[in-house]
Amino acid sequence: MWDDVPHDLAIKRERELIEQPEWWGHMISKGSRTFRHDNTRESAITLVKEFLQVANPTVVLSLQEEMVDGHKTLEQTSAGVQLNEILAVERAKFQRELEALQDDFKEALRLRDEEAVRDIAETANAYKAKMEKLENDQSNLQVKFASLEETLKREYEAKLQKRLEEQSQHHAQLLASARSKGLKGETIWTWIAPLHGHTGWVNALAFTPSGELLLSGSQDGSLRVWDVSTGIEKGQFRAGKTTQIVMAPQGELMFCVADRSIHRALLKNLDKPMSPEHRTIEDVRAIAYDPHRDWVAIATDRGIKSLKEGAYSYGFDTWKTKKIITCLAYAPDGSHIRAGTLQGKAIAYSRDRGKLVGAELHTDTINALRFSPDGQFYATASADKTIKIASLGGGVQTLKGHPASVTAIAFSFDGYFLASGDSHGSIWIWDLRTSAVVQKLYLSRLYITALEFSPMKNLLACASRDKTIHLLEQVSVDSMHEDNDEAFEYGEHEFDWEEDQDAW
Numbered sequence: 001m002w003d004d005v006p007h008d009l010a011i012k013r014e015r016e017l018i019e020q021p022e023w024w025g026h027m028i029s030k031g032s033r034t035f036r037h038d039n040t041r042e043s044a045i046t047l048v049k050e051f052l053q054v055a056n057p058t059v060v061l062s063l064q065e066e067m068v069d070g071h072k073t074l075e076q077t078s079a080g081v082q083l084n085e086i087l088a089v090e091r092a093k094f095q096r097e098l099e100a101l102q103d104d105f106k107e108a109l110r111l112r113d114e115e116a117v118r119d120i121a122e123t124a125n126a127y128k129a130k131m132e133k134l135e136n137d138q139s140n141l142q143v144k145f146a147s148l149e150e151t152l153k154r155e156y157e158a159k160l161q162k163r164l165e166e167q168s169q170h171h172a173q174l175l176a177s178a179r180s181k182g183l184k185g186e187t188i189w190t191w192i193a194p195l196h197g198h199t200g201w202v203n204a205l206a207f208t209p210s211g212e213l214l215l216s217g218s219q220d221g222s223l224r225v226w227d228v229s230t231g232i233e234k235g236q237f238r239a240g241k242t243t244q245i246v247m248a249p250q251g252e253l254m255f256c257v258a259d260r261s262i263h264r265a266l267l268k269n270l271d272k273p274m275s276p277e278h279r280t281i282e283d284v285r286a287i288a289y290d291p292h293r294d295w296v297a298i299a300t301d302r303g304i305k306s307l308k309e310g311a312y313s314y315g316f317d318t319w320k321t322k323k324i325i326t327c328l329a330y331a332p333d334g335s336h337i338r339a340g341t342l343q344g345k346a347i348a349y350s351r352d353r354g355k356l357v358g359a360e361l362h363t364d365t366i367n368a369l370r371f372s373p374d375g376q377f378y379a380t381a382s383a384d385k386t387i388k389i390a391s392l393g394g395g396v397q398t399l400k401g402h403p404a405s406v407t408a409i410a411f412s413f414d415g416y417f418l419a420s421g422d423s424h425g426s427i428w429i430w431d432l433r434t435s436a437v438v439q440k441l442y443l444s445r446l447y448i449t450a451l452e453f454s455p456m457k458n459l460l461a462c463a464s465r466d467k468t469i470h471l472l473e474q475v476s477v478d479s480m481h482e483d484n485d486e487a488f489e490y491g492e493h494e495f496d497w498e499e500d501q502d503a504w
Contacts, residue, residue: 002038018343019322028324029283029301033342033365049404050383087134187474189429189439189460195226195469197233202463203449204256206245211456213267216469217242217256225270226469228454235270239263249291257284262298281305286327292334295351299325299339304349306337319349327368332375340366340380346390361388361396367407373415381406387420389432399430401437410451410460419460421448427462427472443470 002010017023018034028034035050037043066077200219207214213234214226223237223245240259247254256263260283261276281298288297298305303320324342331338336350344362346369349355362382371378377391387399387406404424411418417438418430425446429439443464450463458474 002036018324028342035364090134091131187458187476189441189472189474191441192471192473193231194471195231195233197224198222198467198469200241200467201447201449201465202467202469203241203243204245205450205452205461205463205469206247206254207452207454207461208247208267209249209251209455211454211459214452214454214461214469215245215247215254216463217245217258218467221258223256223258223274225267228457228459237263237265237270237272237274239265239274244286246287246289248289248294255287255289255296257287260284262287262296285325286339288328288330288337290330290334291332295330295334297328297330297337299328304328304337304339306349306351319355321347323347326366329369329371329378331371331378332373335375338369338371338378340369342366344382344384346378346380359390359396361390362386364405367405368409370409370411372411373413379409379411379418381409381420385422387418387430389418397435399435402426402428408448408451410453412453412458412460413455419451419453421451421462421464423447425464427451441472 005013014034014036018028019025021029024032024034035047037047063077063079066079195214195216198216198218198220200221202216202218204217205214207228212228214228215223216226217223217239219241221238221240221242223239223242225234225236226232227234239256240261240263242256242258244257245254246256252266252268254265254267256265258274262281262284263274263276265272265274281300283301284298285301286299289295290297294308296307298307301324303318304325305318321339323339323345325339325347326342327340329338330336336348336356339347339349341347342365344364344366345358345360346366347355347358361380362384364382364384366380366382368381369378375392377389380388380390382388383405385400385402385404385406387402387409389397389399399418399420402420402422403426404422406420406422408421409418416432418432419427420430421427421443425443425448427441427443427448428437429441430436431438443462443466446465448462448464450461452461453459454461460472460474462470462472464470
């Protein structure tokens with residue numbers, strides 16, 4: 001009814017509905033989202049796209065998972081085992097009945113009852129035919145599954161090959177363009193070997209300050225630690241469904257949000273159980289770390305708490321807000337906290353001055369918020385498909401072009417580049433000196449959940465709902481030989497065809 005009432009009144013009513021627990025507040029606190037429909041075609045399409053974006057119409061049978069992910073034959077699957085058990089029972093039943101018929105047959109012969117002999121022989125033949133049909137059905141079923149598996153494999157390999165060719169062509173065009181311009185030091189981003197191991201969506205990434213290790217958190221309940229140079233997993237923590245990872249600057253202490261609670265661990269304690277750190281703080285949405293004073297900011301459904309790391313008394317700084325916070329970041333100098341909200345506003349808080357003036361940046365949810373390395377500005381990514389670059393002095397620049405909700409962003413450590421990912425699986429690299437997109441990469445059609453630059457190497461880690469961590473390396477054009485143009489490898493080329501089950 002946006003066109004039935006004054007806009008200011010409509011905004012007020014919407015806010016009341018969102019903030020009041022007896023209306024939509026309770027649902028929103030559990031993860032629901034609101035969208036505006038103003039009776040226009042555009043807003044209707046936007047809403048439908050959001051449904052399509054989160055919908056998962058594909059039903060994956062356990063039989064498929066066992067045959068595809070587990071590489072089992074039909075007989076080895078739970079369904080196959082059960083089927084074989086049923087067939088075994090049927091065979092035993094038919095065998096018993098045949099043995100009983102044979103006894104009756106012998107008795108009929110002894111009594112010279114020719115009619116009984118004929119009836120028994122016909123019944124026995126019928127049972128034998130049933131047993132042969134059972135055997136044939138099982139054999140045919142195996143053939144059908146083998147044929148289906150081969151067909152799916154061919155289709156998936158063709159899909160991957162097409163995507164590889166598209167990426168290769170794009171890479172070749174970038175390379176040719178850079179060389180034709182004769183630009184020394186021009187760089188492009190290329191895929192290198194991905195990291196496999198998680199069995200659920202990878203939601204969070206964090207490099208250690210040295211850049212030697214990469215941490216990844218997943219829906220599967222594990223938080224894994226990888227050696228970046230070798231791609232080998234060094235160990236893991238069991239924290240729960242992890243949505244965020246934060247590293248302390250010393251490189252040993254790690255915080256994470258798992259199952260809406262805060263967990264804390266030292267990397268030297270790999271493979272040891274983790275327990276919630278601040279047990280009295282529940283419904284945690286996001287955390288941020290102040291490297292100067294070892295303060296941890298914690299956003300919950302009720303506001304923000306700023307706590308001294310390791311402290312167990314909670315009387316420090318607390319700010320309440322009616323806005324629903326979705327993401328959180330500390331300014332690099334520790335001067336203030338910046339929070340993104342469900343309503344598209346970026347709120348600022350300072351321990352010295354309390355709540356600061358916020359900025360209405362977006363018309364929809366802020367999915368991610370990051371400060372630039374020098375702390376002079378911050379970037380926000382939104383479901384409204386835009387990225388905002390906001391200076392602390394108040395200036396705001398808009399980066400447009402993503403075809404879907406922008407779900408993740410990251411600054412390179414030199415501050416020259418910004419990586420952004422969206423819910424359709426695209427990753428864009430922006431040159432912040434020109435505000436131009438220097439490269440567009442396509443990971444998959446799945447949601448990009450996290451992006452993180454390595455602090456010591458030109459490396460970008462990408463996570464998505466394909467359960468894999470993909471790595472992009474920045475390479476100089478003038479260091480690449482002409483003969484290596486075709487050496488470009490797209491990460492998914494190395495996937496097994498079974499990996500992208502969500503896509504099926």
